[in-house]
Amino acid sequence: MATVAVSKDQSVWGGGKSPYALSYGKLMMWFFLMSDAFTFGALLISLWTTRFSVSSWPDPNQVFKTFPLMGEADLPLVFVSLMTFILILSSVTMVLAVQAGHNMDKKGAAKWMIFTIIGGLCFLSCQAWEWTHLFHEGAWWGRNPFPNRDGSLPTTAFTNYFFTVTGFHGFHVFSGVVINCVILANILGGTYERRGHYEMIEKVGLYWHFVDLVWVFVFTCYYLL
């Protein structure tokens, strides 16, 4: 059946050029990110299966209400909003690095990549602080000190999923920071200038935005709902 239908698309699918108008490397990055989307999707959906299977669940506003150096002040969601802000901002600096690369602007690309790395490190520091704080409150894999909304005894599923999902996401951020450092070294070393294009920034940029995208869903599933 395909033989009849293709005449209009002959120019695209007839061979000799990329039908997706996309380089091999970027296409493979997209495919990897799709598989990663299903990995994160599986984690979050299993979280929701568990939440649907129990009658109550801890209230995020009671669990995530602290801020560094603010003592016992009741500030629900403020700290995690700061983390979200940092990650979105680092996505913007990454787009600006990609744009500088398009203009063959070595200095600009290096500058925005440095800002992106700083953003990633800030996010990881925030997460380290949050994990430490929760650990000192008695939360860890297998230990859950936070009562359910209705006052009933909680299950450890709450903390197990929290540390697993945010840990897996944090590991992605960490990998992204490492890859960004490699890219920065290549920019400064002139690798992409000699190559004639800065496409590697676009590939790592796709990965970085995906990490931001996952955080949007983690933020909703764990801190808002």
Next chain:
Amino acid sequence: MSEAPSHGHDAAGHDAGHGHQGTTMTTKRIWTVFWILLGITLVEVVWGMKVSHTIPHQYEWLNPVFFLSMTFVKAGYIVAEFMHLRYEVTAMIRSVLIPLLLFIWFVLAFCFDGASWLHLRQAYSYNPNDKQATQTEQPAPAEGTLK
């Protein structure tokens, strides 16, 4: 689709990857998207702090509807603008988005599975924490002792 797998990463495919996008994403547009994402996040946080816990019981379903729709708007902006997907060719956009439709089945099947477990627990569990256990049509075995 029989001819589709024949393309390789040859010189032509490589050329297509860069140099043709040019002016699709301006600096102004980047910052516009940033302010939209930040604004949505702030609205979500304000709702989470001020509205979601005080909303009348019969309107509580608005919380997940609001948070999920805001989440998908944000996800859309990130994928379309930051990941540049809306500027790719139509075939590429479809190849990315259509497989993600599997999530519809994925989410529905597993959420119903969880709800079914809750039903079984409430109907047959002796756990005194499940106070609503007796509300189901199945009479709980330990109904007398639960009250």
